[in-house]
Amino acid sequence: MQPNGKRSLSLTVIVVLLSVAAQLGASAERPEPRLVPLVRVVDLDVGESRTVKFSTGAGVEVKLLSLEEVRDNVRSAVRRATVRVKVNGQTISLVSSTYRLPLTVGKVQIDCAVTRGYTANSSKKNAWGLVKDARLRLWPIGSPLVKPGTFAYPVKQRWFASDTQMANVPTFVDGGEIPSNKNIYYHYGLDFGGAEGLVEVVAATDGLVVSSGTERLPDYDDSPVAPRYDVIYVLDSRGWFYRYSHLYEIDGAVKPGARIQMGQRLGLLGKEGGSGGWSHLHFGIKSRQPSGLWGTVNGYPFIWEAYQRQYDPDIIAVARPHCISWAGEPVELDAARSWSRSGTIERFEWTFCDGTSATGPQVRRTYDKPGEYNEIVKVTDARGNTAYDFAVVQVLDKAHPDQTPPAIHAVYYPTFDIKPGDELTFKVRTFRTTHGRETWDFGDGSPKVTVQSDGNAQVHNPQGYAVTKHAYDKPGDYIATVRRSNERGEQAVTHLHIRVDEN
Ligand SMILES: [Zn+2]
DSSP states (O other), X not given: OHHHHHHHHHHHHHHHHHHHHHHHHHHHSOOOOOSOOSOEEEEEOTTXXXXXXXXXXXXXXXXXXXXXXXXXXXXXXXXEEEEEEEETTEEEEEEOSTTOOOEEETTEEEEEEEEHHHHHSBTTOSTTOOOSSEEEEEEETTOOSSOTTSOOOSBSSOTTSSOEEETTEEOOTTSOOOTTOOSBOEEOSEEEEOOTTTSEEEOSSOEEEEEETTEEOSSOSSSSOOOOTTOEEEEOTTSOEEEEXXXXXXXXXXXXXXXXXXXXXXXXXXXXXXXXXSOEEEEEEEEEOTTSSEEEEOOHHHHHHHHXXXXXXXXXXXOOSOEEEETTSEEEEEOTTOEXXXXXXXXXXXXXXXXXXXXXXXXXXXXXXXXXXXXEEEEEETTOOEEEEEEEEEEEOTTOTTSOOOEXXXXXXXXXXBOTXXXXXXXXXXXXXXXXXXXXXOSSSOOOEEEOOOTTSXXXXXXXXXXXXXXXXXXXXXXXXXXXXXXXXXXXEEEEEEEEOOO
């Protein structure tokens, strides 16, 4: 018995050592990119032109004609950057990132990923690797933006089920828009708000796990990889590095050196690390940019396309990004980027926090009192399909810029395939105040429910979010509202849209 036992033990040891050696051997050698991205990237100064070649051999002449950047007067952050570009002789205006998709001109699709002004007062330095006036990205007309079968939506959740911070929008959900802070965290990656410890995070692509938590492969010093206990880095066959951050839990199979498959479970969404205390997946892509530097790839068009392929929505409402202003100064809410499979949105119906309403894709409003407002837009297409989104407006007092009003974040789970009677989990957390309590109105005539989050007093508090459960009795579209006020009576309000299907 004894010798046999010993032999099988040593065999096991040898097999383990061999497999470790094989893994290290394979991983020490950095894989060469095999997949050529469909996108072509060109950085230009105003007045400069360049010929961009697609893999089909077709060449496109691109010239940057002008750049205009509009900054807000609360923080002097770039809120809207517009470039005029000449493409094969045709001129087009593009607004950079901020929830915009590529536009078609002539025989190409084109977007503007970032402009110089963002790099000037960014708290994350030049996260884009841009050293010219603007970065343009081009695809052939009719081409997918990312090769089908190579990119998946990284959270198992409905589109815009909660707050998001995407594509160069200043971070705001955790109350980060503070007037005295002139360094702007333009969110170069994609943040998906979701329910902590409940929403599954999956791999957007096949790839090699370069780091998982604090463990990492050797030989990736020349890369964007910066391991942290809550973070996974994956290298895909395009040579792009993917960062998944703030994870509540990392799946046991996700170890440095492991090959993972698109759609594979990576773990659960959380608020770990530098999340600011709001539960979300931070999903970021970095690649070598034309400057030779590592820089952010704006993944918004890719997740848009991936979601379309996987979930086949009929209609999507887009009322993002959020706005910020001083009380008494006007803001424009814009839902014009809403989308319908059937072509056009026929109706835009707004319902405001003050009980008034309006119609049209854009509305101009002025807020007299500081607070965080959350305005509902319902969009309807020619076939009668409807969708909802919410425009967040943060309003501050110019006379007391350091008296910041509260901010609020809410989520629900699950977000798909909800039937009458299903028990849903609702979580809420308020930021910038520990005064008061949150009050839920689930929008179905049921009694209001009061809870109390910790007000983000302790960022990583496992009980930081206040949790409550609710079930809807009948199918339909419901808007849940939750609000909390600070000691000055300044209120933060947010909404969730819950669709309850027929049984
Ligand atoms: Zn983030």
